[in-house]
Amino acid sequence: MNSMLSVLEDTFAEAFKMYGTRLVITAVNEQWAMHAAKCITGFATSVIGCGCEAGIEGEVERTLDGRFGISVLIFSMSKESLEKQLLNRIGQCVLTCPTASCFNGLDSEDKLLVGKKLRYFGDGFQMSKVIGGRRFWRIPVMEGEAVIEEGYGVTESVGGGNILILADSVEHALYASERAVSSAKCINGVILPFPGGVVRSGSKVGSKYKFLHASTNTAFVPQLRAHTSGSLPSGVRSVMEIVFDGLSLVAVKDAMRLAIEAAAESEGVLKISAGNYGGNLGKYKIYLREVMEVGNHA
Amino acid sequence: MLRLELMEELKIPVEAPKLKPDVIVNCSSIKDVEHIPVHHGNEDAYLGDFFKVSGEIDDSVLIEGDLRKVKRIGEGMSQGSIEIHGDVGMHLAKDMSGGKVFVDGNVSDWMASGMSGGIIRVNGSVGNFACASYWGEKGGMSGGVVFINGSAGADLGRRMRRGIVFVSGSVGKFVGVDVIAGTIFVMGEAAEGIGAGMKRGSIVLYRQAGLLPSFLYSGEFKPYSMLLYSRYLGDLFQLELPLEFESGYFRRYMGDFLSLGKGEILVWSH
Known part of the structure; x- marks a missing residue:
């Protein structure tokens, strides 16, 4: 713990309120379930540029139809925008994918009735089936039949939890990030939406250009030390960020703790920090040392 | 669990619509249960006149004996469970909206008519008009799940609008007649008139049966x-x-084209 504290900066990650849902995608085998899951979570790294943040949560042991299943999490800033994203993504990525079906994976009173709109693709030949209190739509398609659940649970979630791994080389920063990602993925209800779970281009709010709302995080860019306030410790030659979106604050904190533990033990890691905007923008301040203390007491 | 044992064979029917967990849980003693009113022919009587009552009062009831002349058990029940060992009379679980009914024996006509929720399992056969609407009523079964581990008589699921009925044996004439929605499975033989007048909904057959000409192969x-x-x-x-059934191909017949024509009869393709 002491060695970990020495690399852990006394700062906080600033996270935001988002709305999230969990979908369970099943198909005839792993290959086709994964095609649909990868497709539906594609181009969903940042809500700023993609409209939502999404990722594969993991394999589902027992699915409603008994086939191979993968759960994915999708987050957006409002219920309305999440519904729009689900409509587009289920419609374009699951409805189109051979043998794939889409089910709700989040127990919540609050539901987005996406299947109710997607059913119209059946052009009047769709059929509704209520099984175990849940409504499913059987939509006739050229392959045969697509099964899409009507309602998807939505819950207030946490987006933008993060850590920054400051290392003495690109290789060490990347290796530490890979370890951190691999550890954090053990936590249910959390996804790391960026490529491989890692961001190399962390951003700050605003820029010198009026038309740009976010730009490179100059304070953590190693080769811009001459122009910044010098918050980057000497010897740091590369910084990677890991972003965490979760269905609950607890899940995000747990994932961050595992990620920090894994990264801190990695060779060449000089500091572990976090991105924030002075605490003025996000609803949640996740203090890194608090996260580790909670983990230690648990 | 409360235990009710029929004391002697009935010659005149007993109607016991209040014999259900919803009423029993409000009884404070066995004596209260014995004072639940029933009809014996055209006379008023009490449950205790015909049944020996024992056990603990909670939301589960075990009824034993030859109950063929006991009607309307579980009428309108919404909670708890009823377990019946023996054959049972008409109108079992009429208008049931919740809870569970288990019968180890045969059931007479009109079982689960007007059912809107809950679960029924019959280890035996059921009579005519199971899960059906009463004559003159517009809507039939509107929810719940029924598993008949035996055969069913005529008019099973008549005017059904939601719910699932699974019959492991054969069914009589006019299964799923005038169905609006819902799903009926028949693993045995199905007699003529399948789905006559159905608008929507599904009838799933394990064996090919003779279909009405107003159903078209689709x-x-x-x-x-x-x-x-x-x-x-x-x-x-x-x-x-059977594995080949759940993941197999089905022949689809759509109809009834004398009605809306959006119902389906799915026949497992051998």
Whole structure:
């Protein structure tokens, strides 16, 4: 713990309120379930540029139809925008994918009735089936039949939890990030939406250009030390960020703790920090040392 | 669990619509249970006149004996469970909206008519008009799940608008007549008149049967929704559908074209 504290900066990650849902995608085998899951979570790294943040949560042991299943999490800033994203993504990525079906994976009173709109693709030949209190739509398609659940649970979630791994080389920063990602993925209800779970281009709010709302995080860019306030410790030659979106604050904190533990033990890691905007923008301040203390007491 | 044992064979029917967990849980003593009113022919009587009552009062009831002349057990029940060992009379679980009924024996006519929720399992056969609407009533079964581990008589699921009925044996004439929605499975033989007048809904047959000319062959396909039923019913009733059935191809007949024509009869394709 002491060695970990020495690399852990006394700062906080600033996270935001988002709305999230969990979908369970099943198909005839792993290959086709994964095609649909990868497709539906594609181009969903940042809500700023993609409209939502999404990722594969993991394999589902027992699915409603008994086939191979993968759960994915999708987050957006409002219920309305999440519904729009689900409509587009289920419609374009699951409805189109051979043998794939889409089910709700989040127990919540609050539901987005996406299947109710997607059913119209059946052009009047769709059929509704209520099984175990849940409504499913059987939509006739050229392959045969697509099964899409009507309602998807939505819950207030946490987006933008993060850590920054400051290392003495690109290789060490990347290796530490890979370890951190691999550890954090053990936590249910959390996804790391960026490529491989890692961001190399962390951003700050605003820029010198009026038309740009976010730009490179100059304070953590190693080769811009001459122009910044010098918050980057000497010897740091590369910084990677890991972003965490979760269905609950607890899940995000747990994932961050595992990620920090894994990264801190990695060779060449000089500091572990976090991105924030002075605490003025996000609803949640996740203090890194608090996260580790909670983990230690648990 | 409360235990009711029929004391002697009945010659005149007893109507016991209040014999259900909803009423029993409000009884404070065995004596209260014995004072639940019933009809014996055209006379008023009490449950205790015919049944020996014992056990603890909670929301589960065990009824034993030859109950063929006991009608309307579980009428309108919304909670708890009724377990019946023996054959039972007409109108069992009429207008049931919740809870569970288990029968180890045969059931007479009009079982689960007007049912809107809950679960029924019959280890035996049922008579006519199971899960059906009463004459003159517009809507039939509107929810719930029924598993008949035996055969069913005529007019099963008449005017059904929601719910699932699974029959492991054969069914009589006019199964699913005038169905509006919902799903009926028949694993045995089905007599003539299947789905006559149906608007929407599904009748799933394991064996090919003679169909009405107002149903048109509409192709062969693999309905993935069958997997949902298979898992759901499997969990609920420890029921195992043949693998080739749940993941196989089905011939689809659409109809009844004398009505809306959007109903389907799915016949497992051998």
